[in-house]
Amino acid sequence: MNVLTARAAGLIGCTRCGRVWPGEASHCGRCGAPLAPVTTISLQRVWAWWFAGLIAYVPANMLPMLRTATLGHEQANTILGGVIELVAHHNYGVAAIVFIASIMIPVAKFIAIGYLALIVAHEKFAGSHRHLHLYEVVEFIGRWSMIDVFVVAILSALVQLGFVASIHPGPAAASFALSVAFTMLSAQNFDPRLIWLPPLGTDKA
Amino acid sequence: MNDTPQPAELHTTPAPPPIWSRVSVIWLVPLIALAVTLGVAWKSYSDRGVLIEIDFADATGIRPGETALKFREVEIGTVEAVSFSPDLTSVRVGVRVDKTIAPFIDDEAKFWLVRPEVSAQGISRLDTVLSGTFIEGFWDAAPTEQTYQFTGLDRAPVSPDPTKGTWVELRAEDAGGLAEGAPVIFRGITVGRLQNLRLSPAGGVLVDAFIDAPHDKRLSSQTRFWDTSGFSVSLGAGGVSLDVRSLASLVQGGVEFETFSTGGSTVQNGRPFRLFASVEAARNSIFGNDLVDPVRFTLLFDDAIEGIARGTKVHFRGVEAGEVTDISVRMQADSVGNQFARQQVVIALAPARLGLDESTEAEVVTEFLSGEVENGLRARIAGIGLLGTTRIIDLTDVPDQPEARVNPDLEPFPSIPTAPPAANELAASAEDVFERVQALPIEELMASAIRAMDSISVVAEDEKTRAVPGELAGLLEELRTLVDGLNAEGAAQKTISALDRVTSAADSVLTEIEGLGEMLASTDQAAQTFAELPMGEIGEKIDGILGDLRSMLGSEDAERLPRALSDTLEESAALLAELRAGGAAEKLNGTLDATQDAARAVGDATERLPELSRKLETLVSRAEGLVAAYGDRSAFNNEILTTIRELRRATSSFGSLARMIERNPRAFILGR
Ligand SMILES: [Zn+2]
Numbered sequence: 001m002n003v004l005t006a007r008a009a010g011l012i013g014c015t016r017c018g019r020v021w022p023g024e025a026s027h028c029g030r031c032g033a034p035l036a037p038v039t040t041i042s043l044q045r046v047w048a049w050w051f052a053g054l055i056a057y058v059p060a061n062m063l064p065m066l067r068t069a070t071l072g073h074e075q076a077n078t079i080l081g082g083v084i085e086l087v088a089h090h091n092y093g094v095a096a097i098v099f100i101a102s103i104m105i106p107v108a109k110f111i112a113i114g115y116l117a118l119i120v121a122h123e124k125f126a127g128s129h130r131h132l133h134l135y136e137v138v139e140f141i142g143r144w145s146m147i148d149v150f151v152v153a154i155l156s157a158l159v160q161l162g163f164v165a166s167i168h169p170g171p172a173a174a175s176f177a178l179s180v181a182f183t184m185l186s187a188q189n190f191d192p193r194l195i196w197l198p199p200l201g202t203d204k205a
Numbered sequence: 206m207n208d209t210p211q212p213a214e215l216h217t218t219p220a221p222p223p224i225w226s227r228v229s230v231i232w233l234v235p236l237i238a239l240a241v242t243l244g245v246a247w248k249s250y251s252d253r254g255v256l257i258e259i260d261f262a263d264a265t266g267i268r269p270g271e272t273a274l275k276f277r278e279v280e281i282g283t284v285e286a287v288s289f290s291p292d293l294t295s296v297r298v299g300v301r302v303d304k305t306i307a308p309f310i311d312d313e314a315k316f317w318l319v320r321p322e323v324s325a326q327g328i329s330r331l332d333t334v335l336s337g338t339f340i341e342g343f344w345d346a347a348p349t350e351q352t353y354q355f356t357g358l359d360r361a362p363v364s365p366d367p368t369k370g371t372w373v374e375l376r377a378e379d380a381g382g383l384a385e386g387a388p389v390i391f392r393g394i395t396v397g398r399l400q401n402l403r404l405s406p407a408g409g410v411l412v413d414a415f416i417d418a419p420h421d422k423r424l425s426s427q428t429r430f431w432d433t434s435g436f437s438v439s440l441g442a443g444g445v446s447l448d449v450r451s452l453a454s455l456v457q458g459g460v461e462f463e464t465f466s467t468g469g470s471t472v473q474n475g476r477p478f479r480l481f482a483s484v485e486a487a488r489n490s491i492f493g494n495d496l497v498d499p500v501r502f503t504l505l506f507d508d509a510i511e512g513i514a515r516g517t518k519v520h521f522r523g524v525e526a527g528e529v530t531d532i533s534v535r536m537q538a539d540s541v542g543n544q545f546a547r548q549q550v551v552i553a554l555a556p557a558r559l560g561l562d563e564s565t566e567a568e569v570v571t572e573f574l575s576g577e578v579e580n581g582l583r584a585r586i587a588g589i590g591l592l593g594t595t596r597i598i599d600l601t602d603v604p605d606q607p608e609a610r611v612n613p614d615l616e617p618f619p620s621i622p623t624a625p626p627a628a629n630e631l632a633a634s635a636e637d638v639f640e641r642v643q644a645l646p647i648e649e650l651m652a653s654a655i656r657a658m659d660s661i662s663v664v665a666e667d668e669k670t671r672a673v674p675g676e677l678a679g680l681l682e683e684l685r686t687l688v689d690g691l692n693a694e695g696a697a698q699k700t701i702s703a704l705d706r707v708t709s710a711a712d713s714v715l716t717e718i719e720g721l722g723e724m725l726a727s728t729d730q731a732a733q734t735f736a737e738l739p740m741g742e743i744g745e746k747i748d749g750i751l752g753d754l755r756s757m758l759g760s761e762d763a764e765r766l767p768r769a770l771s772d773t774l775e776e777s778a779a780l781l782a783e784l785r786a787g788g789a790a791e792k793l794n795g796t797l798d799a800t801q802d803a804a805r806a807v808g809d810a811t812e813r814l815p816e817l818s819r820k821l822e823t824l825v826s827r828a829e830g831l832v833a834a835y836g837d838r839s840a841f842n843n844e845i846l847t848t849i850r851e852l853r854r855a856t857s858s859f860g861s862l863a864r865m866i867e868r869n870p871r872a873f874i875l876g877r
Binding site for chain 2: 041044045048049050051052054055056058059071073074075076178182189
């Protein structure tokens with residue numbers, strides 16, 4: 001598929017409102033956002049946030065997410081441990097939600113963003129609509145991966161019954177929230193225009 | 206048309222931006238994230254506690270990751286893993302212990318599981334019902350070599366902290382009513398607990414008593430412990446008394462202690478003490494607390510050993526030196542092979558009471574006794590107490606015994622040869638007392654008194670007496686007064702009262718003795734014999750004689766006096782005249798005055814018979830001297846002298862009896 005990109009046409013698109021301007025413009029005349037040229041340098045930010053998210057994701061899975069104290073018994077569960085426990089208690093629905101929200105989606109996001117960042121500026125894949133869809137899915141779904149953090153936050157706030165039962169967030173909750181935030185930033189820093197960018201060497205702008 | 210040639214399009218490639226501008230600052234974010242994560246990881250790794258392993262018999266309630274290890278009720282670690290020891294006999298619990306406290310956990314450390322417990326003292330550690338079992342540990346603040354492998358205690362120690370009291374080891378024959386955790390009582394206050402009740406390898410039972418500070422100051426090496434388990438019912442003059450020390454001690458037993466004597470040294474942890482069966486045993490035992498395993502010997506008796514029981518005293522040459530610890534029957538075969546039974550008595554001896562050092566070895570004691578046996582020492586059953594009713598084993602020198610030796614190889618303990626039981630010496634001596642009482646010279650006394658009366662009668666009946674001059678009448682009157690004095694004022698009465706005292710003394714002796722029907726009867730009989738003595742009769746007889754004398758002397762017809770007496774009287778008169786003429790009248794008067802004085806003195810001092818006796822003695826000697834000075838001219842003189850002598854004897858007999866009784870009635874009865 002042969003697509004004419006704004007860059008090829010000597011124009012520069014506003015990443016905020018979508019209006020295109022001549023290549024020399026430095027700011028969008030409509031929304032005032034700075035106009036950045038399409039360059040793979042911006043991928044650095046994607047990767048940086050991506051790695052930060054990945055690093056934060058490791059303790060998020062290793063440290064306990066929830067500390068549950070019931071009648072003096074204190075129990076600390078990691079995310080995966082909690083899922084296994086839920087399965088053991090036959091709460092398959094909740095287990096599935098927690099598993100999808102806290103493990104599958106973040107992992108999928110890492111893979112998706114990493115994949116997109118790797119294949120852009122690759123001649124073979126340039127101008128792929130599928131990549132755009134993938135990017136949109138990642139953008140959309142990103143906020144939902146906070147569902148686990150919300151659950152922990154809500155439970156911690158609600159279940160404070162003293163000795164009978166109380167729930168406190170574990171250190172993993174913070175890590176997980178950071179990880180999600182970092183991956184969202186990573187996704188946001190991804191310049192979708194790169195999807196349409198031909199390989200750098202072949203760029204005849 | 207524009208022919209102006211266009212400059213060739215300039216192909217320029219912008220110079221690549223310098224590396225520092227190409228690298229986004231945003232890379233700092235993952236770097237910081239990485240640094241923080243690694244930092245946290247490293248910190249948690251380096252702060253990770255020390256893993257120790259504790260072996261427990263079972264792991265009831267232990268959950269990895271949850272069960273806590275506590276020190277003084279503060280959580281200092283968590284169980285990390287539960288596995289088995291290599292031989293699968295115990296559960297190995299891996300505990301991650303706080304790094305700061307781990308160095309103090311040395312080989313002295315103790316660990317035990319804390320669970321809810323229901324005991325006679327109540328329910329404890331109810332909190333663990335909800336919070337779950339936890340492991341409690343205790344160690345001191347002096348870290349020695351760090352240890353990582355421990356064996357947990359089966360149950361919580363009564364007081365884990367040894368600085369909060371003193372523990373001593375009690376040794377008993379059997380546990381009786383004792384139970385784990387039973388109270389240790391001092392003057393009714395619970396000051397400690399028993400723990401670790403166990404069988405002793407040497408036989409018997411061992412139990413540790415932990416006495417809390419500051420009550421452990423009450424302990425000394427002289428302290429004695431006894432078992433207060435259960436209750437005791439005693440029936441006495443005050444009715445039935447039920448003694449229960451405390452409800453807890455009723456249910457699970459208890460131990461009480463008291464220091465009966467002073468001079469003990471301070472008690473160190475782990476010192477062994479003997480646990481006595483009762484407070485009396487504790488108070489009376491001659492075995493010190495050190496002597497938990499006293500030297501024992503076997504005695505084999507052919508004769509019946511009735512009255513001997515466990516706890517019967519053993520005397521060594523009259524000094525209490527031990528007690529009987531066991532009685533059984535031992536079958537033995539004689540040279541022909543006939544089986545016969547002998548009574549086997551095992552005795553325990555305190556070396557200190559044998560004159561040896563307190564901690565003398567058994568071999569040395571055996572050697573010492575071997576020497577004694579060669580010199581005639583034998584064991585025999587004897588009776589002590591006033592009447593020999595209390596049986597003991599007496600280790601004493603018994604003469605004329607066949608040669609015998611200590612058999613050091615006899616099982617179970619070396620033997621000491623025995624001798625036939627001693628004759629009941631005290632019973633014999635009691636019999637002796639009554640023999641003495643019966644053998645008292647009462648008859649003799651009576652006989653001599655009667656003889657004296659007879660002599661007086663003879664004098665009185667003699668016709669010559671009727672011619673006795675007035676002075677003689679006066680003398681006789683004085684004699685009468687003397688006898689009257691003896692009779693009315695005292696002697697008989699005194700003797701009877703002395704006998705009363707004898708009786709009461711005998712009674713008091715008897716009341717001191719228990720179960721003595723026969724002896725009592727025999728003493729009563731003896732006392733009765735005294736009481737029935739014809740003292741009154743004697744007095745009457747004397748009265749009668751004196752009456753005769755008086756009437757005889759008072760009668761006018763002196764011519765009816767026997768010729769001989771008349772002669773004698775005449776002679777006497779002549780003698781007196783002669784004496785008067787010879788200037789000796791004063792002498793005679795003096796003599797008679799002396800006699801009168803003596804008689805008066807006797808009359809006055811009937812209470813002081815010995816003096817009377819002495820004065821009579823003087824009188825007799827003076828009379829004798831007088832007679833000797835003037836020749837044996839008168840039978841009357843002789844009669845008088847004889848009479849006086851008899852009276853003297855009688856008086857001295859009474860005197861010595863009275864003196865004897867007066868001085869010490871008890872000694873009189875006991876013959877000592
Ligand atoms: Zn714009």
